Amino acid sequence: MKRTLLTGNGAAAWGARLAAVDYIPAFPITPQTEIIETLADWIDTGEISGRLVTMESEHSMVTAAGSAAATGVRVFSATSSQGLLYAMEMLYTVSGWRAPFVLANVSRGLSAPITLEPDHNDILAARDSGFLQIHCASCQEVLDSTLMAYRLAEDERIRLPVIVNLDGFYLSFTREPVQIPDADAARQFVGSFDAENIRFRASAPESQAVAVLGGGPYSYFRYETHLAAINGAAVYDEIAEEFSRCFGRKHDAVEAYRADDADYLFVMMGSFASKAREAVDRLREDGWAIGLLRPRLLRPLPVVHLQKLLAKRKAVAVIDQNISMGMGGILHSELASVLYGRNDAPTVLASFIGGLGGRDISTEEFFEMAQSIRQAVETGQTPAPRLLYTQTELREVRKLQAIAQVERQQLGAIDD
C-alpha cells in the first residue's frame, strides 16, 4: 500500500484500474475528462489491459456501458453534469437491464446558466433512475468507493449500476494524499465479475430488455429493481465492514462526525461537508454540543441508520447543495420523510440551500445556521427554508449588471 498525491479524478481512475475493468466507453466533459485521459494513457502505455472507446455522446456511452455489462464484462465509465443529463434516458434503461457497472460522476451545476463549478442537481436528477449512489468527500473516498461500488453493483442480491459521485474542482482537481491499495489485495477484494445468466452467448440465446404489455409485468420488473436497490443498504454495510478489515479504512453509509453527544446536527453531502466539519470543530470550542452527519450512500437511502443517528436531537440543519425548483432542498425532503411520525424525531428540521455552482459556504454562515436552529428550539418555530446569499454577493451581481448597462448605453444599444 503506497501513499501518493492524487486528484479526485486520478483517484477515480485508480479505482477503475485496481478493479481491473475490461471496458471503458468514454466521452469528454469538464471537469471529468482527466479520468478518461488517465485511463487512456495507462492503456496506451500498456500499464492496464482494458479497452477504451470514445463514443459520440454520453447517451451512446451509457448505452455501450450497459450493453457491454449485459454481455458479461466489467465496465467503468465517467461523466458530469450535462453529460449525465444527456444520458438520462439510458440511466433508467440500463438499470432496468440490471447491468452492473460503475459510473463516476463529477458533480457540476446544470445549465442554464451554464457553469463549470459544482453542485448536486446533476447527480440528484439521477436519484430515481435505479443507479445506486455513493457520495464522496475526499479523494481517498473516491478510490475506495469505486472498489466498493463494484462489489455493490455485482452482488447477486443487487445487480444494479452504481454512481460514485465526486464534486467538480473541490475534489476532481484537488490533490490530496491517497493510500493506493496493493493491486493484489484490491483484486481479491473486488473479485471477478460473474455475469450469471445475464449475458449473450451463441449456445444460450437470451432476450434482454424486451417490451411488456400491461401494468402487471411492468410493475413486477420495476418492483424487482426497487427491492434489489433496497437490498443494497444491508449489503453496503457488509462491504464496508469487509473493506475496513482489508484496508483499515471504514466508510460508513452515513458518516457521523462528533455526533455522539450532539444536540445539534448539520447534515450535508459531498466535499462541502468538510467545511461543516471545520465549523463543528470551531463551535465545539465555543461549547456547542454539535456534530455533522454526511450520508455517503444516497441510494438506497440508509433509512435505519439515519433514523437512529437523527433520533433525540434537539435540532437539525440540513444544508442542500441542490435546489428543487418550487420545493427546495432535496435531502431535506428525504430526511423529513425518513423522520415523519417518529416519536424520537428532532422537533426542528431546518432547510438551507447553499453551495450552488460552487458558491462557498463560509464558517460564519455555519455559525449563523447553528444559531438559527438553536433559536428555533427556544421559540418552537422552525425557520422558513433559507437560500444562503450575502449582501456582498448581491452587491457584486448588481455591479455586473451596472457595468453591462453602461456598456450597452455606450454602444447605443439602449437609450441613456
Next chain:
Amino acid sequence: MTDSSDNIRGIKDLPSTHLLGTGTPMCAGCGALEALHEIYDILGNKTVFVNAAGCMTLLSVYPFTPFRGSWLYTAMASAPAGAQGIRDALDILLQQKRITQEEDLEVVVLTGDGAAYGMGLSATSGSMERMLDYIYICYDNEGYGNTGQQYSAATPHAARTSTSHGVSGFTGYKKNLFDIWVAHKPAYVATVIGADPLDLAKKIEKARSMEGPRMIIALSPCPTGWDYDPRETVNIGRLAVKTGVWPLKEYADGEVVHTKIPRQRAPVEEYLKLQGRFAHLFEPERNEVLLAEIQARVDAYWEKVEVAEK
C-alpha cells in the same frame, strides 16, 4: 476477395428452412417483416439483434420472441451504441479466452427509418467512423409507422401522412440515407426489398462474409401506413423496383454498383396509384404537376446512373 454471394445464384439456392417464428403482432402484409424473415434465414441464430424503438420492438414481448438467437432492446437513438458495447465485450471475452469462438455472435442492429434517418443518425455515424464490426438493418416504411405514420425524414415527396394531410401531401423530400452512409466509407452499404428475395439474399450473404460496418436499407411497404390492401405488399415492392423509385444497389470498395437496372422502367404512376397515401394525386382530379415532378426526379436519377455506366 471471392464473392460469397456466389453461393446464392438462383432462387433454388435460397434457404428452405425458415428461422423466424410466427405469431408476431406485426400488421398483415408487413413489408418489414417480409424482409426480416428473408434476412434472418441467412443470418441465422448466432446473432444478437439490437433494436431501437419502432414497429419491430413488438416482435419480442415478454415472455415470447420469434428469434432463435438473442435480442436486446435499447432506445430509439442508440442501438448502434448498444451494438458497440456488445461487440467490444465479445471481443474482450474472446481475447481473454473467457469464451470460445463458437460462442461468438454476429451483432445486428434493427431499426426503422425514424431511428435510422433521424434520431439515431449520430450514433450510426459514430459506429461507422469507429469501423464497428456489425450489420445495420433499417426497415424503411417511410414514416413513423409505429405511432400511426407521421412523416419522417424518409417520407417521399407528396405522400400523405398523419401529419401531412394537405393537398400536396408531404412537401419535403426523402433524405438520401444511402449516400450519407456511403460518405462514411463503411465496409458495405446496400438497398434491398423483400419483394426481390434473390437480390436481398445475395447482399445479406455478401455482408455476412465481410467485416466492419455493413449497412442495409430495406424499403418496407406498409399496408397500414401507406394505405393499401395487405395482399399488394409484394406487388408494390416489385413496382418500387420496376418503376425505378427504389434503386437496388450496393457500395463496396469505394464503388456504387446498381444490382438491378430497370431498363424498361414502368411509369411511377403504376406504383403510386396502388397506395392510398398518393390517392390525392389522382382524385378528385389528377395532379399533373406533382406527378410529373415525381416522374422527373426518378428519370433524372437513372439518367445519371446510365451516364456513369457508359
